[in-house]
Amino acid sequence: METVGSESQERLQPLKQLLDNSKGFWRRYRKNRVAVIGLGIVILFFFLAVLAAQIAPYDPFVMDPGSRLQSPSVSHLMGTDLFGRDIFSRIVYGTRISLFIGFVSATISAVIGIAVGAISGYYGGKLDEVLMRAVEIFIVIPTFFLILIIVAIFGGSIWNVMAIIGLTIWPSTTRLVRAEFLSTKEKEFVTAAISVGSKDAHIILREILPNAVFPAIVNMSLQVASAILTESSLSFLGLGDPNNVSWGWLLKDALRSMRSAWWDSVFPGIFISLAVISFNVIGDGLNDALNPYLKER
Amino acid sequence: MAIPIVFVVIVINFTIIHLAPGDPVRILVSDVGAPPEYIEMVRREMGLDKPIYEQLLIYVGRMLLGDFGYSYTWNQPVFSVLLGRVGATFLLMFTAFLISLALGIVLGVTSSKRPYSLTDNLITTSSLVVYSMPNFWVGMIFLIVFCLHLGLFPTHGMVTVGATGINSVLQILWHLFLPAMALGLSETASLCRFTRSGILEVLRQDYILTARAKGCDERTVFYRHALRNSLLSIVTILGLRVRMWFTGSVLIETVFAWPGIGRLLYDSIFARDFNMLMAIFIVVAILTILGNLFADVAYALVDPRIRYK
Numbered sequence: 345m346e347t348v349g350s351e352s353q354e355r356l357q358p359l360k361q362l363l364d365n366s367k368g369f370w371r372r373y374r375k376n377r378v379a380v381i382g383l384g385i386v387i388l389f390f391f392l393a394v395l396a397a398q399i400a401p402y403d404p405f406v407m408d409p410g411s412r413l414q415s416p417s418v419s420h421l422m423g424t425d426l427f428g429r430d431i432f433s434r435i436v437y438g439t440r441i442s443l444f445i446g447f448v449s450a451t452i453s454a455v456i457g458i459a460v461g462a463i464s465g466y467y468g469g470k471l472d473e474v475l476m477r478a479v480e481i482f483i484v485i486p487t488f489f490l491i492l493i494i495v496a497i498f499g500g501s502i503w504n505v506m507a508i509i510g511l512t513i514w515p516s517t518t519r520l521v522r523a524e525f526l527s528t529k530e531k532e533f534v535t536a537a538i539s540v541g542s543k544d545a546h547i548i549l550r551e552i553l554p555n556a557v558f559p560a561i562v563n564m565s566l567q568v569a570s571a572i573l574t575e576s577s578l579s580f581l582g583l584g585d586p587n588n589v590s591w592g593w594l595l596k597d598a599l600r601s602m603r604s605a606w607w608d609s610v611f612p613g614i615f616i617s618l619a620v621i622s623f624n625v626i627g628d629g630l631n632d633a634l635n636p637y638l639k640e641r
Numbered sequence: 642m643a644i645p646i647v648f649v650v651i652v653i654n655f656t657i658i659h660l661a662p663g664d665p666v667r668i669l670v671s672d673v674g675a676p677p678e679y680i681e682m683v684r685r686e687m688g689l690d691k692p693i694y695e696q697l698l699i700y701v702g703r704m705l706l707g708d709f710g711y712s713y714t715w716n717q718p719v720f721s722v723l724l725g726r727v728g729a730t731f732l733l734m735f736t737a738f739l740i741s742l743a744l745g746i747v748l749g750v751t752s753s754k755r756p757y758s759l760t761d762n763l764i765t766t767s768s769l770v771v772y773s774m775p776n777f778w779v780g781m782i783f784l785i786v787f788c789l790h791l792g793l794f795p796t797h798g799m800v801t802v803g804a805t806g807i808n809s810v811l812q813i814l815w816h817l818f819l820p821a822m823a824l825g826l827s828e829t830a831s832l833c834r835f836t837r838s839g840i841l842e843v844l845r846q847d848y849i850l851t852a853r854a855k856g857c858d859e860r861t862v863f864y865r866h867a868l869r870n871s872l873l874s875i876v877t878i879l880g881l882r883v884r885m886w887f888t889g890s891v892l893i894e895t896v897f898a899w900p901g902i903g904r905l906l907y908d909s910i911f912a913r914d915f916n917m918l919m920a921i922f923i924v925v926a927i928l929t930i931l932g933n934l935f936a937d938v939a940y941a942l943v944d945p946r947i948r949y950k
Binding site: 480481483484485486487488489490492493494496497498569573576577580581582583592595598599602603606609610613616617620621624625 | 642645646650657668769773774781785789881884887888891892895907910913925926929930933
């Protein structure tokens with residue numbers, strides 16, 4: 345009876361901590377006003393993405409030869425493109441694709457990055473050496489060219505693109521998580537867990553990881569930004585998914601109408617930039633909020 | 642570390658060739674317009690009927706010798722197509738690099754002199770904004786504003802046909818200006834951020850306190866002690882960003898039709914010349930690694946501790 349009681353109490357501890365932290369978390373995050381604005385923009389984009397069908401005034405795919413290359417006006421807020429498609433509607437639908445790719449790629453990268461970093465940092469030794477060599481290689485080689493070749497050969501469906509971006513950007517997360525594991529595993533509570541005979545999986549997941557995951561969370565926000573940029577660049581080079589038009593694809597289309605329609609080029613780029621800035625400043629805000637001690641220095 | 646990385650890159654290419662759906666020869670030959678005899682020859686020379694490890698050896702050997710095959714898209718050996726394009730890319734990248742080095746460090750120094758002042762906030766904010774903009778979009782905006790609307794610069798290419806002597810040099814510079822600015826701008830922003838944080842980090846060190854305590858004037862403290870020491874972290878960052886230069890160059894060359902490797906890559910994507918893409922990957926990887934080695938040497942030059950080891 346008593347063991348069951350202490351067991352459940354132990355389980356409750358992290359949850360309680362999380363709730364206590366979350367209040368302080370928001371209080372600290374709020375201090376970074378720019379990060380709050382960034383979060384606001386991302387929430388706005390999120391609504392654009394979810395409610396695209398309700399918000400977009402036109403069908404983003406339907407061509408209308410009668411309204412080609414119209415400048416921004418009341419009926420076409422951001423003008424129309426070479427085929428008479430409404431730019432604003434195309435951007436709203438593009439938000440869906442670009443954000444989705446950003447989030448999924450960053451999630452894939454976070455999962456791999458945390459797993460490799462945890463294993464590498466916890467076990468050390470030969471395994472660590474091999475994994476760190478792999479990380480080093482990924483950090484030096486021009487990965488954009490690798491992504492590009494794979495997408496060119498295996499096709500540019502968004503699933504391919506997301507998987508490949510995620511599979512190539514994890515090393516930075518790994519480095520951060522590994523460093524945290526190296527310092528945390530020397531702490532007393534870990535020694536205590538080892539001495540009562542806890543399994544490795546328990547120590548890694550329940551003891552160390554909750555303390556080592558913060559840099560990975562901050563990094564994930566930055567990686568959403570970089571994944572959105574990478575995908576835009578791929579689409580811009582013609583390696584996007586024609587069925588899932590992203591912001592970058594709109595810029596590729598705009599290359600052909602630059603001479604006659606500046607609005608085709610200007611507006612999609614503003615959305616990409618806003619999204620990237622926002623995720624970057626959210627990263628800063630998370631850093632301030634999750635590392636209260638770092639800020640004091 | 643440099644040589645194993647080149648080897649890994651070649652093995653990655655080999656793996657992709659064999660994982661790709663269909664006949665591996667499809668990737669090794671840009672199949673548009675290649676005569677069947679050539680395809681058979683590649684199949685034989687690459688040993689595509691031999692066991693996989695033998696194929697790997699043959700492939701690695703050929704790549705290391707720079708034998709990337711023949712491109713029927715360009716009717717030239719792949720290597721000479723590449724060789725003809727490297728110069729233009731280097732010219733663009735080097736100019737952009739000089740611009741960003743000068744601007745980035747000056748801006749970073751200016752903003753770290755009085756942190757959190759109006760000037761600093763202005764520089765920090767604008768560098769964050771510039772850093773977050775896709776550089777090809779910046780290029781497009783430059784092109785629309787300065788070429789199409791103001792007519793100040795040419796919209797594409799590198800040379801004007803018929804120009805000779807000093808005139809042709811001026812022509813190239815005139816074509817070069819906008820793409821180099823567009824490419825240099827985002828790296829300027831990142832360099833500015835790193836310079837600023839590097840200097841602020843150094844200014845917190847104890848030896849700065851010592852310098853001030855022994856009565857150095859603020860100029861000496863800032864330039865002789867803080868800036869010089871922060872150069873170390875700047876050189877490290879420069880090394881890590883080498884690959885970003887190539888990525889950026891591909892995109893900018895696409896916008897301005899600059900006849901370098903980037904434009905070649907763009908054209909090869911459309912021609913589905915996979916062999917060319919792989920050759921570009923290998924060459925860019927080697928150049929990136931060389932750039933990193935160069936940064937290591939520069940690091941040793943600015944850090945006497947490493948030199949004397």
